[in-house]
Amino acid sequence: MMQWEQLLSLKRMGDTKKRLRSEQDETRLGFEVDYDRIIFSAPFRSLQDKTQVIPLSKTSFVHTRLTHSLEVSVVGRSLGRQVGKALVQKHPHLQSTYGYRFNDFGAIVAAAALAHDIGNPPFGHSGEKAIGDYFKNGKGQRFKEQFSDKEYEDLVSFEGNANGFRILTQSKHGVTGGLRLSYATLGAFMKYPKESLPKKPSAHIADKKFGLFQNDVFFFQEVATELGLPSRGSNGQVAYARHPLTYLVEAADDICYTIIDFEDGINLGLIEEDVALEYLLQLVKNKLKTDTYNKLSRTSDRLAYLRSLAINTLIAEAAQIFIQYEKDILNGIFATALLEKSNFKAQIDDIIKISIEKVYQSTEVVDKEIVGYRILSTLLDAYTLASEHRWHGNESHYDRLLLKAFPEIDNQATTLYETIMECCQFVSRLTDGKVLQLYRKIQGSL
Numbered sequence: 038m039m040q041w042e043q044l045l046s047l048k049r050m051g052d053t054k055k056r057l058r059s060e061q062d063e064t065r066l067g068f069e070v071d072y073d074r075i076i077f078s079a080p081f082r083s084l085q086d087k088t089q090v091i092p093l094s095k096t097s098f099v100h101t102r103l104t105h106s107l108e109v110s111v112v113g114r115s116l117g118r119q120v121g122k123a124l125v126q127k128h129p130h131l132q133s134t135y136g137y138r139f140n141d142f143g144a145i146v147a148a149a150a151l152a153h154d155i156g157n158p159p160f161g162h163s164g165e166k167a168i169g170d171y172f173k174n175g176k177g178q179r180f181k182e183q184f185s186d187k188e189y190e191d192l193v194s195f196e197g198n199a200n201g202f203r204i205l206t207q208s209k210h211g212v213t214g215g216l217r218l219s220y221a222t223l224g225a226f227m228k229y230p231k232e233s234l235p236k237k238p239s240a241h242i243a244d245k246k247f248g249l250f251q252n253d254v255f256f257f258q259e260v261a262t263e264l265g266l267p268s269r270g271s272n273g274q275v276a277y278a279r280h281p282l283t284y285l286v287e288a289a290d291d292i293c294y295t296i297i298d299f300e301d302g303i304n305l306g307l308i309e310e311d312v313a314l315e316y317l318l319q320l321v322k323n324k325l326k327t328d329t330y331n332k333l334s335r336t337s338d339r340l341a342y343l344r345s346l347a348i349n350t351l352i353a354e355a356a357q358i359f360i361q362y363e364k365d366i367l368n369g370i371f372a373t374a375l376l377e378k379s380n381f382k383a384q385i386d387d388i389i390k391i392s393i394e395k396v397y398q399s400t401e402v403v404d405k406e407i408v409g410y411r412i413l414s415t416l417l418d419a420y421t422l423a424s425e426h427r428w429h430g431n432e433s434h435y436d437r438l439l440l441k442a443f444p445e446i447d448n449q450a451t452t453l454y455e456t457i458m459e460c461c462q463f464v465s466r467l468t469d470g471k472v473l474q475l476y477r478k479i480q481g482s483l
Contacts, residue, residue, distance in 0.1 A: 039367045043263070044282070045135075058141070071148040084154065085102075086468035086470045087469055106150070106152075109150045112292055112293055114147035127363075146225060148222045153290055156197040159472040164409060167414065169194055171417045172195075176418055203252075227248050228279070230261065242279075242372055243276075295351075297344070300340065305401075320381055412472055415476055416479065424459070445463050
């Protein structure tokens with residue numbers, strides 16, 4: 038069974054001395070330092086021009102990855118504090134012996150939730166698919182015979198979660214350990230603590246996707262050992278049990294995209310307001326204050342009231358489910374997302390179904406995803422080819438111009454796999470607007 042005193046480790050990459058909670062500055066805890074480092078980082082700031090629902094949207098009230106991440110972080114902090122308060126009461130030695138407080142749980146979840154989308158490429162999840170498709174079905178197929186099965190799988194199933202861990206921890210250009218976050222926050226961030234193969238070896242939620250590229254496996258093994266995460270891998274495969282607080286990060290994300298993507302659909306005119314209010318009312322009817330609701334004459338005010346009530350309702354329930362199943366979670370055998378156990382699962386599923394039909398599959402989204410595929414494929418073709426030429430020592434003048442303009446593509450890679458991963462990670466870090474600008478330049482349009 039995992040132990041909370043290990044799971045709440047303040048250790049950072051490169052530490053030679055143990056960090057004790059009892060010695061922390063109460064005005065700025067180590068976990069709060071994590072939050073600050075993320076929010077001031079360039080990759081986080083770039084989320085202001087990355088898609089949440091509608092690629093390249095010019096509508097001001099539609100969420101970007103930045104506003105979504107901030108909202109998930111706020112929900113995550115509330116979830117963490119509610120759970121932390123119950124856990125400190127249940128395990129008093131966490132405070133009396135080690136000095137942990139309930140707000141530590143909130144700070145860890147808030148920081149991990151803030152970073153949860155930091156590895157997402159331009160154009161959202163369709164961007165992930167576009168990168169993978171380039172290597173699986175496009176010109177990137179040329180690397181299949183040059184890489185190991187796991188290395189090639191990293192490319193054909195390019196994963197924003199694994200890319201996020203890379204961004205948070207990668208040492209380069211004299212910066213050791215990336216943002217040097219605490220291992221507790223890195224553990225909570227890791228939704229899928231496994232390498233890319235085997236794919237979905239079980240129905241456990243931790244096996245749904247992967248969270249580690251091959252060049253990050255060794256360091257995450259160090260993190261997992263420090264946190265006391267049990268190994269779930271067999272036959273030499275790298276896979277671990279989830280950090281328990283990951284379930285809260287996931288729940289915060291699930292709550293926000295369920296309610297807020299739905300709200301974006303309404304604001305975009307893709308979901309009828311009357312229909313939306315009806316679905317939200319079904320979710321919160323047991324806690325609705327009818328007098329308060331009836332006094333709200335504008336639909337926008339009613340929508341805001343129901344959204345707030347829905348989020349608070351789901352926060353309270355997710356926290357209760359976590360406490361109820363704490364033992365299974367600590368044993369690594371809790372196999373679903375928290376909200377799968379929700380009493381409101383039917384209502385949540387109804388809302389998500391409407392969002393899929395009306396928003397995610399809308400003409401505006403699909404049309405821009407098609408454009409995104411073409412843009413990302415063009416960029417990957419240009420930069421992987423230039424990097425491949427440089428690696429083999431036969432780069433052209435055009436290759437040098439491409440790579441010189443963007444020194445973010447590391448020239449210190451020691452293998453061709455690392456070189457090509459650098460190209461993918463460079464493209465993934467670009468914002469929606471920047472990737473469009475670069476595409477036009479490569480196409481010869483100034």
